[in-house]
Amino acid sequence: MSQSPAPLVPVGIFGGTFDPVHYGHLRSALELVELLQLAQLRLMPCAVPPHREVPACGAAHRAAMVALAVAGESRLVCDDRELGREGASYTIDSLIELRRELGGEHSLCLVMGCDAVLAITTWHRWQELLDWAHVVVIARPGWHLPGEGPVADWLRRHRLADPLQLRQRPNGGILVEELRPLAISSTEIRELLAAGRSPRYLLPQAVLEYIEAHDLYH
Numbered sequence: 768m769s770q771s772p773a774p775l776v777p778v779g780i781f782g783g784t785f786d787p788v789h790y791g792h793l794r795s796a797l798e799l800v801e802l803l804q805l806a807q808l809r810l811m812p813c814a815v816p817p818h819r820e821v822p823a824c825g826a827a828h829r830a831a832m833v834a835l836a837v838a839g840e841s842r843l844v845c846d847d848r849e850l851g852r853e854g855a856s857y858t859i860d861s862l863i864e865l866r867r868e869l870g871g872e873h874s875l876c877l878v879m880g881c882d883a884v885l886a887i888t889t890w891h892r893w894q895e896l897l898d899w900a901h902v903v904v905i906a907r908p909g910w911h912l913p914g915e916g917p918v919a920d921w922l923r924r925h926r927l928a929d930p931l932q933l934r935q936r937p938n939g940g941i942l943v944e945e946l947r948p949l950a951i952s953s954t955e956i957r958e959l960l961a962a963g964r965s966p967r968y969l970l971p972q973a974v975l976e977y978i979e980a981h982d983l984y985h
């Protein structure tokens with residue numbers, strides 16, 4: 768009788784601008800770690816976003832804020848690999864790098880919010896993402912997944928019914944998870960700061976102190 772292989776403990780990678788990181792990102796990250804029993808979830812600040820305006824604050828500051836935010840929670844890690852690459856930061860390049868580090872058998876999950884999924888067809892080599900990782904979509908307040916069109920077809924074709932399926936193969940599936948909705952965005956935090964108002968309690972105090980110490984977002 769053949770033995771079933773040991774379950775693969777997935778590693779997650781959560782890309783974003785994190786301009787700045789806030790409790791919407793952090794709480795979602797921790798809930799996913801526990802729900803999917805990830806070995807680790809890596810928060811990966813994008814150095815040069817290909818599809819949006821230049822971030823308000825430099826990549827080194829954004830990565831430093833992510834590192835501060837996850838300090839003390841060993842299951843969350845800041846992954847600053849995109850800061851070391853020239854040109855636009857393409858997620859596919861990071862997945863290929865991670866795959867090389869982890870090996871071909873390890874389960875890898877790319878985490879993204881609904882807003883990111885809706886724009887996925889504009890991503891560089893988007894149809895290859897599932898060749899390197901699974902995709903885990905976080906349902907986000909105010910956003911709905913499309914019912915028709917290329918994104919809907921992509922979701923339907925690869926959709927997984929159960930988180931356990933993330934452990935049965937290294938890549939290729941899409942899981943949609945509804946987590947605690949927290950209607951917090953970096954845009955709102957930047958607007959509060961620019962208006963001289965406090966974003967306190969929307970993001971970690973250590974991140975707010977970093978923003979004040981470096982006079983960011985004014």
Ligand code: ATP
Pocket residue numbers: 782783784785786790791792795878879880881882883905906907908949950951952953954955
């Ligand atoms: P901005 O307001 O500048 O667009 P943001 O708050 O959406 O920023 P990003 O850094 O762009 O943050 O987001 C990184 C990832 O985190 C994206 O996939 C996004 O969908 C997700 N995300 C952002 N805010 C939340 C939230 N409150 N709850 C769940 N996911 C979130």
